[in-house]
Amino acid sequence: MEFTVADMSCGGCASAITRAIAKLDATARVEVDVAAKLVKVESPLEQGQVASAIEGAGFHPIANAP
Structure with missing residues (x-):
């Protein structure tokens, strides 16, 4: 999934987002491109769960179509 x-x-923002997702799924693969403002996540979590984690870190994610 991608946001x-x-x-x-x-980079601090990227770290905060990565940590927030890792709290829900320690095995999640998270790729962050700060310049492009993209976060890619490979995890069995639902998209809404990942979005909530990002929001909990203080950011406003918008889910991108697959």
């Missing part, structure tokens, strides 16, 4: 996170602006 656009327009308010992500630095």
Whole structure:
């Protein structure tokens, strides 16, 4: 699954998002492209669960179509 996170602006933001997702699924593969404002996640979690984790880290994710 992939999210656009327009308010992500630095490596610290990327780390916070990665940590938030890892709290729900320690085995999740998370790729963050700060410049493109994209977060890609491979996990058995549902898209809504991942979005909630990103929101819990203080960001506003928008799910991208697969």
